Amino acid sequence: MEKLALIVPVYNEQETIEYFIEEVNKKTAQLNLEKVFYFVNDGSHDQTLPLLKKLAAQNEQINYISFSRNFGKEAALLAGLRACTENYVAVMDVDLQDPPELLATMYEKIEEGYDTAGTRRISRKGEPLIISFFSHLFYKIINKISSTPIVEGARDFRLMTRPVVNSILKLEENNRFSKGIFTWVGYKTTYLEYPNHERSAGQTSWTFKQLVSYSLDGIISFSDAPLNFATLIGILSFFTSIFLSLFYFMKSLFFGDPVQGFPTLIILMLLLGGLQLLSLGIIGKYIAKIFLETKKRPHYLIQESNLKELD
Incomplete structure (x- = not known):
């Protein structure tokens, strides 16, 4: 049998x-x-x-x-x-x-x-x-x-x-x-x-935190989309920064009073900094998995x- x-x-x-x-x-x-x-x-x-x-x-x-x-x-x-x-x-x-x-x-x-x-x-x-x-x-x-x-x-x-x-x-x-x-x-x-x-x-021994972690592991194991997302954020942030730089330069050149846009500048700095940290976090997650794999x-x-x- x-x-x-x-x-x-x-x-x-x-x-x-x-x-x-x-x-x-x-x-x-x-x-x-x-x-x-x-x-x-x-x-x-x-x-x-x-x-x-x-x-x-x-x-x-x-x-x-x-x-x-x-x-x-x-x-x-x-x-x-x-x-x-x-x-x-x-x-x-x-x-x-x-x-x-x-x-x-x-x-x-x-x-x-x-x-x-x-x-x-x-x-x-x-x-x-x-x-x-x-x-x-x-x-x-x-x-x-x-x-x-x-x-x-x-x-x-x-x-x-x-x-x-x-x-x-x-x-x-x-x-x-x-x-x-x-x-x-x-x-x-x-x-x-x-x-x-x-x-x-x-x-059950599974907690909500463990389930979330397990799901993230699954996404990282079978998709590189988060890395592509981080790359896209970097590209968009780069071109956005160029556009805004030109915008505020022209605004200061023709209209003066550059201090007026200071709050906007702070907001943009925080936004871009947050996007950079998000991208680094995504990349870091993949690097951490690579590190664990190389330990054998x-x-x-x-x-x-x-x-x-x-x-």
Whole structure:
């Protein structure tokens, strides 16, 4: 029987793990694939790791990888993808906001000839309005400025074939944005739609600040439009300064009283200074990412695992 690897990042999820395994097994009982769980503990501070150790000792189909600290979900996804060897690989959240019953339909799509069966939410019921608003805004912006289209509402929850996973693993950049990477590698992909699901237990570890930062990382990773914007600001500011210089020179020459335009001059100086700082900030953001890439630091550090090949 073919095997299905389930990559599940976890961070302080002691309340959800056992229920997650139970629900996945129950709702995929008819799926003609042997399930192998890969839990990646992203530096949890609760009893997540001891629980994973206990479950792995009881069931050989449950594996765990534990980081030395919190490296983020992107690092956890990468670690899971690197660790698994199965021909079919699914990425899921442990909070059951990704309905496991869709795995059967996703596998049907793979059998129909698709390389990837992804999912997207068609509603955000139960989510704070401000997060929904900025999420919608993010997708509109990135799809306007990026050559890599990202489906609005797309989740990391997807089922992939081994060639797709191997292609993803060839991308070794440190600044990872999986939603973009999944699209960038290509392959024949379809999306299943479903309404938003509430968490099964606990609370999300994502803050609004983290979501904004993650969105900015996505824009920087898959578009150079902000740099083009900074360049355009510089060009417009240059020509505006020349025009205003000529204007005030002619005004002083023919009408005198140059002091009269002093407030206007201050406003323009502040405006141009602000635009310069904005442009430098955009450029600095890209330089910071380049700096991190050149360090060649590992994406994560594994403290322990029950997978012998990772020891």
